[in-house]
Amino acid sequence: MSFLEGFKFRRKDTRIHKLDPRTKFIIVVVYTVLSLIFFNVIPLFILFLSTIFLIYMAESMNEWKKTIRGMFFFLTIIFILNFISISQNKIDYSLAMVLRFLTLTSIFSFFFLTTTPDELALAIEASGISRDYSLMFTMSLRFVPTLAKDLQTIMDALRSRGLELEKGGFIQRIRNYTYVLVPLIVYEIRRSLMIAEALEARGYGATDKISTYFELRMKRIDYIITVIAIIITILVILLKIYGMLPSWLFIKISNI
Amino acid sequence: MKNNEVVIETRNLYYAYEDEKYVLKNINLRINKGEIIAILGENGAGKTTLVKHFNGLLKPTKGEVFVLGKNVKDMSVAELSKHVGIVFQNPDHQLFSETVEKEIEFAMVNFGFEKHYIEERIEWALKLMGLEKYRNRSPYTLSIGERKRLTLATVLSYDPDILILDEPTAGQDFLQKEKIAELMNLLKHRKKTIIIVTHDIEFIVNRVERVILLVGGKIIYDGDKRGALTNYKLMKEARLLPPQVSQISWILYNLGVKLPKDILYTEELLRELLRIYKS
Numbered sequence: 001m002s003f004l005e006g007f008k009f010r011r012k013d014t015r016i017h018k019l020d021p022r023t024k025f026i027i028v029v030v031y032t033v034l035s036l037i038f039f040n041v042i043p044l045f046i047l048f049l050s051t052i053f054l055i056y057m058a059e060s061m062n063e064w065k066k067t068i069r070g071m072f073f074f075l076t077i078i079f080i081l082n083f084i085s086i087s088q089n090k091i092d093y094s095l096a097m098v099l100r101f102l103t104l105t106s107i108f109s110f111f112f113l114t115t116t117p118d119e120l121a122l123a124i125e126a127s128g129i130s131r132d133y134s135l136m137f138t139m140s141l142r143f144v145p146t147l148a149k150d151l152q153t154i155m156d157a158l159r160s161r162g163l164e165l166e167k168g169g170f171i172q173r174i175r176n177y178t179y180v181l182v183p184l185i186v187y188e189i190r191r192s193l194m195i196a197e198a199l200e201a202r203g204y205g206a207t208d209k210i211s212t213y214f215e216l217r218m219k220r221i222d223y224i225i226t227v228i229a230i231i232i233t234i235l236v237i238l239l240k241i242y243g244m245l246p247s248w249l250f251i252k253i254s255n256i
Numbered sequence: 257m258k259n260n261e262v263v264i265e266t267r268n269l270y271y272a273y274e275d276e277k278y279v280l281k282n283i284n285l286r287i288n289k290g291e292i293i294a295i296l297g298e299n300g301a302g303k304t305t306l307v308k309h310f311n312g313l314l315k316p317t318k319g320e321v322f323v324l325g326k327n328v329k330d331m332s333v334a335e336l337s338k339h340v341g342i343v344f345q346n347p348d349h350q351l352f353s354e355t356v357e358k359e360i361e362f363a364m365v366n367f368g369f370e371k372h373y374i375e376e377r378i379e380w381a382l383k384l385m386g387l388e389k390y391r392n393r394s395p396y397t398l399s400i401g402e403r404k405r406l407t408l409a410t411v412l413s414y415d416p417d418i419l420i421l422d423e424p425t426a427g428q429d430f431l432q433k434e435k436i437a438e439l440m441n442l443l444k445h446r447k448k449t450i451i452i453v454t455h456d457i458e459f460i461v462n463r464v465e466r467v468i469l470l471v472g473g474k475i476i477y478d479g480d481k482r483g484a485l486t487n488y489k490l491m492k493e494a495r496l497l498p499p500q501v502s503q504i505s506w507i508l509y510n511l512g513v514k515l516p517k518d519i520l521y522t523e524e525l526l527r528e529l530l531r532i533y534k535s
Binding site: 150153154156157158159160161162163164179182183186187190 | 308311313332333334337338341342344346348349350351352362363366367396410411
């Protein structure tokens with residue numbers, strides 16, 4: 001489960017951590033849009049490099065590395081699937097898709113590494129989404145490690161009763177995992193009911209307007225970054241539509 | 257000790273979860289056949305981590321573990337589980353079958369037992385744990401006490417020589433605890449080795465012979481229960497409350513009543529108090 005390391009918040013004192021969560025969210029959106037409009041290796045590579053720079057600024061390289069290492073299996077699958085499913089520009093296209101996946105993973109990792117769950121909830125609420133949904137989202141993040149631990153406990157208990165999870169053919173293995181899923185699902189449903197009761201017992205939903213302990217405030221640097229990020233995005237999109245981007249961006253790697 | 261056949265042995269056992277620091281440090285243990293042992297310690301002392309080595313769920317980072325004379329290094333969990341049954345704490349983490357009968361059958365099917373034998377064992381286990389009338393019910397419809405008994409039945413059914421109970425009394429009422437104690441008695445007569453992991457001191461006072469105290473992954477005491485439970489310093493180090501009878505004796509002792517300092521049972525305390533009263 002170490003690939004989840006890059007999605008867990010760590011308290012650190014960097015300029016990135018001090019940014020408003022909404023600014024960071026804009027950065028994530030910008031990167032997502034930019035990485036989706038390009039299908040070429042060079043622009044995606046530039047985007048990927050710049051995400052590494054952001055993570056370096058946030059002093060979170062170690063956590064990020066663990067996540068990327070854990071993603072290696074997925075990356076290989078993405079490359080292979082793209083490679084066999086298309087007929088032209090195989091290497092370029094497959095490599096670009098791998099880079100796109102890396103960029104998206106890194107930018108989301110950047111966001112979750114530097115934004116506290118509290119800030120996240122506030123940012124979601126500030127963007128007009130109701131508290132029920134923001135709570136659901138932050139709680140589901142909070143319970144990922146708990147879920148991993150439950151899973152381990154259940155697997156230990158089943159193995160102690162002689163179940164060999166890795167034994168047998170493909171079908172048998174899938175069947176083995178259903179033994180794991182039943183207690184896991186039942187247990188988590190029971191747990192969520194208990195959490196719901198605990199929330200209500202502590203006054204959740206008593207008033208529509210809640211007071212907050214933290215307050216989000218956009219600073220000057222936040223406005224500057226947001227405006228620059230949006231301008232760059234619009235510019236790149238326009239240049240791409242009118243075909244005015246420099247041609248070296250579209251050079252094929254396999255031709256060099 | 258009456259019988260000196262060693263069933264579990266650890267030699268300089270160290271264990272660490274993924275590149276973190278050691279949670280078990282230099283554990284050296286010899287557990288004999290037929291012994292009833294309690295492993296005590298506060299949360300996070302490494303109790304469960306230790307017993308998970310006895311059926312191969314965890315393999316030592318350093319050192320060796322032998323079960324029934326064989327090194328566990330090359331043995332699978334399934335192989336070891338036939339001889340070492342672990343009953344985990346939370347029934348909800350373990351039950352998944354459609355009926356109580358199927359739940360009990362599961363382990364025996366995995367071990368490849370014969371059909372008529374499986375049927376026989378299911379009947380035995382159902383009767384033993386008082387679950388006969390629930391045989392066709394879904395395990396999830398049972399009460400927490402019944403579910404706990406069912407998890408015991410699922411392991412007892414295949415008759416392992418060594419039984420490990422992880423917090424058997426957690427969340428159980430008095431009656432359930434008595435039932436678990438009865439069960440332990442029965443298993444004792446059948447010469448089974450029983451290891452219970454717990455911090456329920458009152459429960460073990462009358463039920464185990466040997467106590468192992470774990471603190472921060474190290475064994476600080478291994479021996480006769482009286483030596484541990486009546487030693488104020490050791491119990492404090494392990495962050496455990498001594499049995500209430502011992503606590504009362506200490507209070508009385510400090511008030512000037514001339515009592516021995518290692519009183520463990522109610523009867524002992526009464527006898528001593530009567531002796532003082534008469535003189």
